[in-house]
């Protein structure tokens with residue numbers, strides 16, 4: 455059984471199809487990149503998984519539990535957490551207050567303190583700045599905080615929407631180093647939306663390419679960093695064929 459199973463899922467906004475018959479599976483501990491051009495349906499896929507938008511068709515399961523039809527809080531309770539695009543940090547709250555947001559859904563309140571201590575061990579910069587307002591952190595530190603906050607619910611699957619957005623390449627390197635280290639330490643299962651196939655190829659993992667709301671390619675991320683593979687997936691044929 456897959457950790458995450460997406461079976462023939464379609465999403466529509468009114469009459470606009472955003473995803474059509476998308477099927478994908480993620481194994482426990484796996485790292486998957488979702489890539490594709492603007493409007494490909496990447497955010498719609500994440501929203502459908504997290505329960506933020508309804509599916510028009512198909513079903514989604516996490517460790518065999520049906521997610522489809524459940525509200526986001528119920529999906530979160532079943533073990534899914536999300537690092538949203540733009541991070542959605544509460545700028546006026548302190549770093550530690552941000553980490554505590556969302557822990558209310560947990561039944562094991564006693565474990566929260568231990569988890570906070572563990573996040574601080576993984577992210578020493580957050581420990582250092584625990585009483586600072588989150589709005590005062592740099593973009594990279596805010597991304598770390600968003601990741602730390604998502605870990606606080608002990609997720610079975612963590613989804614990260616465009617972690618590179620607005621960050622300098624060196625900082626993006628640090629963010630990915632952190633994600634990979636967390637995965638190695640905790641056996642975390644990661645689904646990452648990443649526009650840059652080159653970046654995904656460098657980090658490594660499996661890549662699923664979306665275009666026009668459909669899966670148009672799947673394979674080793676490093677192979678997709680190859681320009682021809684991308685051209686083919688985006689435009690339907692390779693640069694060479696297009697020239698003929």
Ligand SMILES: Nc1ncnc2c1ncn2[C@@H]1O[C@H](COP(=O)(O)OP(=O)(O)OP(=O)(O)O)[C@@H](O)[C@H]1O
Pocket residue numbers: 467470471472490491492493494495496497498499
């Ligand atoms: N709230 C909405 N109402 C109507 N159409 C929408 C809505 N959100 C997305 N769409 C449309 O659904 C399709 C998929 O959009 P989606 O945002 O999922 O793609 P994306 O790959 O995440 O794009 P981007 O990289 O620009 O965020 C697009 O055609 C988009 O215009």
